Amino acid sequence: MTKAIVELAHVDRGMYAARLEDSDQYAVFEIFDACVPDLGDLLEHGAFGATGNQLYMDISKGSVIEVVAKGLYGLGGAKRACLL
Secondary structure (H helix, E strand, O other): OEEEEEEEEEHHHOEEEEEEOOOOOEEEEEOOOOOOOOOOOEEEEOOOOOOEEEEEEEOOOOEEEEEEEEEEEOHHHHHHHOOO
């Protein structure tokens, strides 16, 4: 399982990006659920590069988050994808 830290968020749009541990890649995802991660939360998933409907584990909160994964991006691409 890979871990990632939530570093970017556009809460009004439900867009988030989490930097993969020991990497400069960001998993970008959209959330329509009421359960959302906070900046700094540690997430876990088997394949952050997968797209479409996914379940991420928010280790910091001990909850599962249903997301629509958009893929992996560098920092600039992640900011654009999150509409920042």
